[in-house]
Amino acid sequence: MGHLRFILISVALVLGLVQAAAAQDEGTAYIVTYIEVAPSATAQAAALLTAFAEASRGADGNIQFQALQRIGRSSHFAMLGTWRNAEAQDAHARSAAAARFRDALEPLLYSPVDVRVHGDLVTAAGGTVGPAGVFAVTHVDVTPNNTDQAVELLQALASASRVESGSVRFDVMVQANRRNHMTVVETWESRESRDAHYGADHTKTFRGSLFPLSGALYDERLYQAL
Numbered sequence: 001m002g003h004l005r006f007i008l009i010s011v012a013l014v015l016g017l018v019q020a021a022a023a024q025d026e027g028t029a030y031i032v033t034y035i036e037v038a039p040s041a042t043a044q045a046a047a048l049l050t051a052f053a054e055a056s057r058g059a060d061g062n063i064q065f066q067a068l069q070r071i072g073r074s075s076h077f078a079m080l081g082t083w084r085n086a087e088a089q090d091a092h093a094r095s096a097a098a099a100r101f102r103d104a105l106e107p108l109l110y111s112p113v114d115v116r117v118h119g120d121l122v123t124a125a126g127g128t129v130g131p132a133g134v135f136a137v138t139h140v141d142v143t144p145n146n147t148d149q150a151v152e153l154l155q156a157l158a159s160a161s162r163v164e165s166g167s168v169r170f171d172v173m174v175q176a177n178r179r180n181h182m183t184v185v186e187t188w189e190s191r192e193s194r195d196a197h198y199g200a201d202h203t204k205t206f207r208g209s210l211f212p213l214s215g216a217l218y219d220e221r222l223y224q225a226l
Helices: 002-024 039-057 086-093 096-108 144-161 191-199 201-213
Strands: 029-036 062-070 076-083 114-122 134-141 167-175 181-188 219-225
Touching (some): 029 086, 039 096, 076 086, 191 201
Antiparallel strands (some): 062 076, 134 181
């Protein structure tokens, strides 16, 4: 069973690299990775991800690398990577450090690692937050015929949200292999600023307008930095 999981992880990473090379070319590569481990392995996984994120920030071509732990489900993690181009991300994924990380992580998993490659839709340079900072990562899935309308709604949401008090980062990326799948990445100075965003008029308008376009549930997950 462990061998099968390792194969699945390797296949996912290789597919991610292929998609990045095909879709990004010389453009910035954005990688969103979801990781779920057995609850008993939570502390060990957190330590692995923390060390891997720190090392990855020093890799050639890395712009940003963040390891996150889900609020309310501590055995769920995410990694957010921004790379100068697909070649830099490819080199990092094939590095000895990445191989050691995958080897150490594999026995802790209860679900295959989910690697999603994205292109730029609405992004800007983001800052850093302290221990009270809150991250939100949302998978947005609309039916293919509603893609253009959804893109317009997300662009408007990003523009309005970036000027809110406590907003540090508000980016929207489009999944490389499915244009109708987008990921929203948010960083807020505190839980209070994130909660205020929920109540903003532009947030409510966005959710109401997106709902009839959706192809799946609006999958929003809150995290804290490791």
